[in-house]
Amino acid sequence: MSGRIDQIFSELRSGGRRAVMPFVCGQHPRPGATGEILRALERAGAPIVEIGVPFSDPIADGPTIAGAMHSALEAGANPRGLLEEIAAVRGELSIGLVAMVSVSIAHRLGGADGFVDLAADCGLDGLIVPDLPLEASGGFLKACERRGLSLSLLVAPTTPEERVREIAASCRGFVYLLARAGITGEREGAVDLAGPVGRVRAVTDLPIAAGFGISSPAQVAEAVRHADAAIVGSALVRRISESDDPAGEAERFVRSLVEAAGPGASEGPTASAGPEISRG
Amino acid sequence: MISQQGTHEGVGKGPVPRISEAPDMEGRFGEYGGVFVPETLIAPLRELDEFYEKLRHDDAFVDQLRELWASFAGRPTPLQFASRLTRLVQKGLGQKRGASIWLKREDLCHTGAHKINNALGQCLMAKKMGKKRVIAETGAGQHGVATATACAQLGLDCVVYMGAEDCRRQALNVTRMRMMGATVVPVEGGTRTLKDATNEAMRDWMGSSETTHYVLGSVVGPHPFPMIVRDFQSIIGIETKGQSLRHLGGIPDAIVACVGGGSNAAGIFYPFVDEKVKLFGVEAGGRSSEPGEHAAPLCLGSPGVLHGSLSYVLQSADGQTEAVHSCSAGLDYPGVGPEHAYWKDAGRVKYSAATDREAMEAMLELARSEGILCALETAHAVHAAMGIAADMDREQNLVICLSGRGDKDVDEASRLMREAGLFKD
Numbered sequence: 001m002s003g004r005i006d007q008i009f010s011e012l013r014s015g016g017r018r019a020v021m022p023f024v025c026g027q028h029p030r031p032g033a034t035g036e037i038l039r040a041l042e043r044a045g046a047p048i049v050e051i052g053v054p055f056s057d058p059i060a061d062g063p064t065i066a067g068a069m070h071s072a073l074e075a076g077a078n079p080r081g082l083l084e085e086i087a088a089v090r091g092e093l094s095i096g097l098v099a100m101v102s103v104s105i106a107h108r109l110g111g112a113d114g115f116v117d118l119a120a121d122c123g124l125d126g127l128i129v130p131d132l133p134l135e136a137s138g139g140f141l142k143a144c145e146r147r148g149l150s151l152s153l154l155v156a157p158t159t160p161e162e163r164v165r166e167i168a169a170s171c172r173g174f175v176y177l178l179a180r181a182g183i184t185g186e187r188e189g190a191v192d193l194a195g196p197v198g199r200v201r202a203v204t205d206l207p208i209a210a211g212f213g214i215s216s217p218a219q220v221a222e223a224v225r226h227a228d229a230a231i232v233g234s235a236l237v238r239r240i241s242e243s244d245d246p247a248g249e250a251e252r253f254v255r256s257l258v259e260a261a262g263p264g265a266s267e268g269p270t271a272s273a274g275p276e277i278s279r280g
Numbered sequence: 281m282i283s284q285q286g287t288h289e290g291v292g293k294g295p296v297p298r299i300s301e302a303p304d305m306e307g308r309f310g311e312y313g314g315v316f317v318p319e320t321l322i323a324p325l326r327e328l329d330e331f332y333e334k335l336r337h338d339d340a341f342v343d344q345l346r347e348l349w350a351s352f353a354g355r356p357t358p359l360q361f362a363s364r365l366t367r368l369v370q371k372g373l374g375q376k377r378g379a380s381i382w383l384k385r386e387d388l389c390h391t392g393a394h395k396i397n398n399a400l401g402q403c404l405m406a407k408k409m410g411k412k413r414v415i416a417e418t419g420a421g422q423h424g425v426a427t428a429t430a431c432a433q434l435g436l437d438c439v440v441y442m443g444a445e446d447c448r449r450q451a452l453n454v455t456r457m458r459m460m461g462a463t464v465v466p467v468e469g470g471t472r473t474l475k476d477a478t479n480e481a482m483r484d485w486m487g488s489s490e491t492t493h494y495v496l497g498s499v500v501g502p503h504p505f506p507m508i509v510r511d512f513q514s515i516i517g518i519e520t521k522g523q524s525l526r527h528l529g530g531i532p533d534a535i536v537a538c539v540g541g542g543s544n545a546a547g548i549f550y551p552f553v554d555e556k557v558k559l560f561g562v563e564a565g566g567r568s569s570e571p572g573e574h575a576a577p578l579c580l581g582s583p584g585v586l587h588g589s590l591s592y593v594l595q596s597a598d599g600q601t602e603a604v605h606s607c608s609a610g611l612d613y614p615g616v617g618p619e620h621a622y623w624k625d626a627g628r629v630k631y632s633a634a635t636d637r638e639a640m641e642a643m644l645e646l647a648r649s650e651g652i653l654c655a656l657e658t659a660h661a662v663h664a665a666m667g668i669a670a671d672m673d674r675e676q677n678l679v680i681c682l683s684g685r686g687d688k689d690v691d692e693a694s695r696l697m698r699e700a701g702l703f704k705d
Contacts, residue, residue, distance in 0.1 A: 056600040057475060057586065059482045060318040066469055066479075078598045103316050104585040108599030131316045131588070135306060158323035158489075167319070181320050182487030 004125040005096050005150035005173035008047050009207040009228060018224035020257045021209055022250070023050040023100065023233030025068040027077035027085065029246055034082060035089035037240070038097070040247040044254035048096035050128065050231060051086065053079050055102045060130045062185030064234040068241055079105050083122040090123030098126040098150065098173075103136075112139030116147055126150030126173050134163070137170050144172055152176040152209070155200055168204035175200055177210045177227065186215035186234045190222060197226035217260030224261045232257055282336040282345075282401075282511045299553040299628050302619060307503020307589075310625060313618035315502040317588045321482070324489035329504040331409055336511065345404055349515065352433060353396045357385045357516075359523035359679070364649040369669045379533065379672035381665060383682045384520050384548060387654060391426050393684030394516060394544045399426035399495060401512035403434050406493035413437040413492040417481040419446055419474030419540075420609035420657075421453025422684060423497030428462035430495075438462040441480040445472040446609060453688060474613050475601060478587050498541025499617030502588030506546075506617050513547025520679060521551055528677050534558040536665040537681035538657050539578065539631065540611035542620045544683035553628060561620060562664040564606035565633030571596075575604040576633040577616045578624050591618040607636035607696055608656035608689070634660040640697050642666065643686065655684035656693055 012019055022041050026034055034051070041049050052058075054069040054077045061069070069077075079101075086097060099119055106115040106129060119127060126149045132140060137153055144151040150173020155164050158181060168175050177200055179191060193210055200208050210223050211231030223230035236253060243249035302309040307329075315325060335341050349355040362381045370378030386394040399416075406414050414436045418424030424440040431438035440457055444466040447454050457464050470476035478501075485494040496505040499513070524531050535552060537545035539561040549559050566574030574580060577592040584593035586601060594602040594614040606612045623629040634642070639656055642663035647653045654662065658681075665680045672678060686693065697703035 056470065057479050059479050059587070060320075060486070062483070063469065070470060073600065078600075080598065102585075102599075104595075104601075105599035107585050107590075108595060108597070130318050131585070133315050133317065133319070133322060136314060136316065154319035156318070156320040156323070159319055160323065163322075178318075178320060180487075181489075183483045 003148040005048065005098065008096050009174060012047065012228065017263060018261050019047045019229040020220055020254065020261045021048045021050055021229045021231045022046050022236050022254050022257070023052060023211070023231055024240065024250070025052045025065060025072055025237055026054060026082040028054070028068045028072040028237070029240060030072070030075045031077050031081055032085070033246065034085040036247045037250055038089055038093060040251035041254055042093050042095045044251045045258040046095060046254055048098060048229070050098050050100050053082060053099055053101040053105055055105055057104070058102060060183055062183040062234060064186070064238050065184050068237045079109060083118060086124060087122040096125045097123065098128060099124050100128040100130060103129050103132045112143045116140065116143035116149060120147035120149055124149065126152065128152045128176055130154055134167050134170055141170055141172070150174060154178055157181050157196060161199065164199055165203040168200060168206060171206055174207040174209050174228065175204060177208050179210045179212045179214060179223065182212070184212055184233050186238070187213035191219045193223055193226040217256050220257045221260045230261065282342060299623070299626060300550065302622055303503060303507055307507070309619045309622035312583070312591050312621040313503055313506060313589050315588060316585045316590065317502050318486065320486045321489070321502070324485070325502055325504065332405065332504055332508055335405060335408060341404070341408065345401055348400050348404065349397065353390045353400060354388060355515065356519045357388050359384055359520060359527060361527070362650050365646060368645065368649050369666050370674070373670060376674050377670065377672070378674055379669040379676040379678045381669050382532065382677060382679045383652070384516060384679055386516060386544065386681060386683050387652065387658070387685035391422070391429050392687060393422045393426070393655065394513060394547060395423045395426035395497060396429065397515055397547070398497065398509050398512040398543060399423065399430040402493065402495040402508065403427065403430035403436055406436060406495070407434055409493060411491060411493040413439070413488070414495050415439045415441065415481050415484050415488070415492055416495045416497060417441050417474065417477040418497060419443070419477065419612060420688065421446065421450040421457070422610060422688070424462070424464070425453050425456050427495050428457040428460040431462065432460045439484070440464050441467050441477040441484070443471070443473040443477045444468050446474065446477070449609060449692065450688065471603065475587070482587070498543040499546045499619060500541045500587055500589065500615055506589065506619055509543050510546040510550055510619060513543050514550045516544065516547040516681060517549065517551035520548055524677070524679070531555055531557055532679045533672060533676040534560065534668055534678040535681065536560045536562065536661045536668060536678065538562050538611065538661040538683060539616060539620060540564070540575070540613050540657060541615070542617040544681050546617060546619055548681040549629060553623070559629040560664060560668055561629050561631040562660045563631060563633040564608060564611035564660060565635040565638070566605040567636060572603040573605050574633065575606040575611050575613060577614060578620060578631040579633045583621070586615040589618045591621040592616055592624070607639060608660070610655065610657040611660065632664055634663040636696070637700055638663040640693060640700060640702055643693060644697070644702060652682070653686040654682055655686045656689045658683045
């Protein structure tokens with residue numbers, strides 16, 4: 001049971017809707033900015049927001065997100081400060097809040113049990129730990145179950161079928177599907193997730209959120225024909241970096257993504273894949 | 281077979297596993313090591329692990345590598361008695377103190393350091409895997425030069441990631457790489473040094489692993505890299521053992537090596553870890569033991585995850601990697617190989633740190649007593665070795681892994697030495 005995230009996906013499925021899951025870098029463009037941006041994303045219609053915990057060495061991230069993390073750190077960002085900002089705004093938001101955090105930071109801030117407690121106490125609803133492999137995920141899974149948090153491990157295009165099954169079995173809330181090999185970043189061109197999503201659907205009833213390289217409304221529309229949610233990171237982070245009105249810009253851009261994901265997306269071929277209970 | 285001591289079969293069935301039997305099947309050295317990378321890299325790492333496991337038992341591969349080491353890289357390197365350095369240490373100690381000091385001359389390898397051992401091994405492996413493109417990270421540029429060299433020799437495309445700051449400090453090595461046909465990519469992110477170059481190489485590999493092999497330069501990173509690099513570098517220790525039996529009539533009593541990521545140290549230590557030899561690793565003590573002023577994670581850091589494995593790291597209380605400093609660019613790294621963390625906790629290797637000043641003094645002492653201008657990295661080991669030898673008995677023998685030559689450091693070292701009042705033109 002992973003609380004709010006399960007409930008959100010269950011409501012989406014029963015309404016035949018797909019989601020846009022924006023990614024923002026915590027405390028970016030500066031410490032103190034997180035609350036205002038989360039409010040803007042809720043107004044824009046995002047049901048779940050992914051918050052990246054700034055880290056000095058994010059190996060899965062391309063120049064946009066890595067650059068945002070470095071500038072946030074230089075401006076004084078730190079994980080505990082970010083968690084406090086999230087806790088301060090949690091009460092007024094109904095959206096799901098999921099932290100994307102490197103195992104380096106989680107290890108340092110109390111390990112699986114300690115970090116999950118810290119995250120749950122600050123009102124986070126789930127964790128994505130991008131560099132936590134299946135083999136080392138047991139402690140996090142136990143802790144997340146204990147606190148009702150979602151835990152999303154990554155499935156890559158290179159992941160063999162049997163391993164996809166094992167990874168999905170160790171996820172709670174939703175599975176994070178890498179839309180392509182490589183790192184985060186904006187990409188042009190079509191996103192065809194029929195095959196990759198199908199591989200995951202075949203082994204799990206959990207919702208599937210796809211990310212990496214999804215940056216435009218058209219790509220979101222393509223992605224949610226198959227996936228339950230499209231994660232958009234770099235395109236949003238870049239706009240936040242460049243704008244004089246980061247919250248306003250984030251709201252406008254995410255609203256355009258949400259509209260692209262619109263109700264039509266629910267007619268995708270996988271709408272029937274959800275478990276019975278979540279359609280009720 | 282490539283130099284693994286205790287393989288998983290047949291050795292050490294007793295209750296206490298031999299130190300050499302690490303890593304386990306999951307790449308763990310005790311609690312350290314492992315694989316902490318995005319899922320995209322799991323499949324290529326497994327492919328590498330399986331391929332390497334077959335390759336190291338493949339006689340044709342081993343013969344080909346040994347031939348390259350011999351005819352191209354100049355192996356075996358000599359084990360030389362350092363008579364005048366020994367006398368310098370023995371001075372004033374009385375008749376019974378002060379061990380004989382021997383030098384394992386990796387500085388005589390082609391390209392000037394031990395790095396070529398691993399670069400040739402991994403590039404030959406890349407060829408056998410059918411990969412046409414090779415990427416590498418480099419700090420001071422020695423591993424980059426060694427990889428560019430191996431790629432030119434073996435006909436592979438080579439891309440080297442190097443921090444923009446390091447490109448500036450080590451312009452000579454950038455030119456050497458480019459002259460051998462490698463593409464050098466200056467990395468502008470983060471602190472613009474080795475750790476950022478490593479991040480960038482891993483990012484490249486996440487999108488290119490089908491066609492590309494990542495030649496990691498030290499005993500760091502996710503499994504199987506720490507094991508593979510150690511095995512290729514173990515030729516240093518294997519030769520040292522044979523040469524000691526001939527020249528000393530037995531194995532040495534102590535071995536000293538500098539430790540950045542720790543590849544030369546792992547290479548010379550590993551064939552001796554199950555034997556009665558005292559092993560000493562020497563980290564970069566920098567200017568002081570204050571945060572940001574040194575690069576000594578084993579002495580002053582704590583366990584953490586960096587670049588795909590768990591080891592000692594210099595990290596803030598929040599898990600951010602801390603700034604590091606050393607006069608030697610090759611030791612200027614906030615992490616260290618997981619096997620060193622294991623050896624430290626097991627009490628098998630004793631780790632200390634030498635300061636910038638101590639290293640520079642030792643560089644001059646070795647140059648003037650033996651006519652060998654060693655790398656600044658190596659000079660850290662020379663400093664510690666002189667102290668250790670002085671505390672040993674006269675009939676004992678100490679080996680220093682003379683990991684590299686100092687040509688690359690002449691400008692920077694002489695500038696720092698003048699500032700410190702150690703050297704006049």
